Amino acid sequence: MSDTITPLDEILTADSRQQARVADIDEPRIKLLVLTLAGEPFAIRGEFVREVLPDHPVFFVPGCPPSLEGVINLRDEIETVIDLRRLLGLPPPPNLGETRILLVATAAMQSGVRVDRVDDVTDVVESAILPPPATLAAERKTVVKGVVRIGTQMATLLDIERLFQDYLDGRIG
Amino acid sequence: MNVAACDDRCWEAVTFCAGPHRMAVEAAKVRHLDAETADDGREIRVETLLGLAPTPAARLRRLRLWGAEREIVIAGGVEITRLGAHALYRLPKPLAVRARLRGLKALGFDERGMILVVDPDLWDWSVVAGKETP
Numbered sequence: 001m002s003d004t005i006t007p008l009d010e011i012l013t014a015d016s017r018q019q020a021r022v023a024d025i026d027e028p029r030i031k032l033l034v035l036t037l038a039g040e041p042f043a044i045r046g047e048f049v050r051e052v053l054p055d056h057p058v059f060f061v062p063g064c065p066p067s068l069e070g071v072i073n074l075r076d077e078i079e080t081v082i083d084l085r086r087l088l089g090l091p092p093p094p095n096l097g098e099t100r101i102l103l104v105a106t107a108a109m110q111s112g113v114r115v116d117r118v119d120d121v122t123d124v125v126e127s128a129i130l131p132p133p134a135t136l137a138a139e140r141k142t143v144v145k146g147v148v149r150i151g152t153q154m155a156t157l158l159d160i161e162r163l164f165q166d167y168l169d170g171r172i173g
Numbered sequence: 174m175n176v177a178a179c180d181d182r183c184w185e186a187v188t189f190c191a192g193p194h195r196m197a198v199e200a201a202k203v204r205h206l207d208a209e210t211a212d213d214g215r216e217i218r219v220e221t222l223l224g225l226a227p228t229p230a231a232r233l234r235r236l237r238l239w240g241a242e243r244e245i246v247i248a249g250g251v252e253i254t255r256l257g258a259h260a261l262y263r264l265p266k267p268l269a270v271r272a273r274l275r276g277l278k279a280l281g282f283d284e285r286g287m288i289l290v291v292d293p294d295l296w297d298w299s300v301v302a303g304k305e306t307p
Contacts, residue, residue: 059287062194063224063274071268071280071287076259078280080267109266168270 027125032157033102034150036117038090041155043148044104048160051103052118056081067173072101072112079103081112087163087173089139106161108168124148129157142166182258186281187236188288189247191220192228195288197254197281198236198245202293206251207235216246222296224275238293242301245293254288256281261290 031046056072058081064070067086071078081101085092093099093116101112129146136144143166145157166172186197187206196219209232218227219236222245230248237244262280264272276295281288 059280061268061272061274061277061280061289062192063272063277064268065271068267068271071265073282078262078265080265082267111265111267167267170271173271 027127029123029125030129031121031123032148032150032155033118034120034122034155035100035102035115036119037085037088037115038093041119041150041153042115043150043155043157044102044160045157046121048104048106049102050105050110053101053103053112056101056112065173067167069114074103074112079110079112081114082167082173083114085114085116087167088143104160104164106164108161108164111164120150122150124150132156143172184256184258184261184281186254186256186288186290188252188254189219189236189245190249191223191225191247194225195286196223197256197288197290198238198293200253202238203236204239205237207237209234212248217301219245219247221300222275222293222298223291224273243293243298244301254283256283256288 032043033046033049034041034043036042053072053074056074058070058072060070061068067083069081069083071080083092099114099116100118101114102118104111104113129148131146132141132144133147143159143163145159147154148157149155163172185200187200187203188195188197190196212230212233216233218233220227228248233246233248234251235244235246236251260282262282263269264277264279274289274291275297276291276293277289278292278295279290281290
């Protein structure tokens with residue numbers, strides 16, 4: 001027998017499993033809605049997402065910025081629909097029929113936001129959110145909170161509050 | 174909340190089209206509707222007042238509004254429409270802040286779809302006032 005006899009205390013000290021669980025329970029967790037835009041994974045903090053909407057006819061309003069698709073009548077409330085691809089400077093989707101509209105509300109405004117696909121809703125600890133990479137384009141950095149690993153991919157966590165404020169201020173869209 | 178059952182207020186409007194878009198002006202602001210005339214290319218169309226590109230049309234109609242030198246030249250049909258108060262909606266904030274359609278005040282909905290409610294008092298009438306200058 002080649003087992004190494006190890007003092008109990010040493011074994012218990014080296015056991016990080018319990019400590020990891022304690023760390024996870026103590027550390028604040030945030031809910032993220034994971035979505036896809038132009039083949040890339042993105043995330044929005046769940047607290048800002050009120051609903052994922054079924055398909056709705058969008059009424060076009062002329063004379064609006066390119067990112068503002070139009071309005072929808074949602075249970076007798078009129079909401080705008082903003083194309084998140086356009087807002088981020090990404091090319092338009094190849095098939096509008098497969099996209100989804102999220103109803104997103106911040107302190108500044110509420111709007112429908114069109115995304116390619118809603119993938120998941122997940123909880124992550126705050127420490128799992130890493131700073132944006134230094135290589136990120138300058139215009140993107142202002143609206144990115146960070147990056148976070150979701151499964152095998154790194155998703156870009158959007159600063160939806162900043163996005164909406166920039167839209168209202170006319171800086172984007 | 175369904176307001177239709179308890180709200181019998183309604184709004185009377187003159188509706189017309191500016192290109193593919195249905196527009197409405199409060200009927201109380203309209204003084205007279207002239208007969209159709211041919212488009213001689215010199216008329217200031219309602220699309221210009223709205224900030225849109227005029228669409229080609231063979232026949233036009235002049236809608237005279239209350240107030241000096243105020244008339245809208247439109248193509249296509251004109252209707253008197255009555256909308257219930259429940260069919261009218263304030264502009265949502267993202268639209269109110271960024272829309273550039275001049276005079277856009279509210280949205281209306283009926284069985285045919287959306288109506289853009291515009292207020293002629295918010296238009297730049299200096300465009301029309303200067304039309305006779307060579």
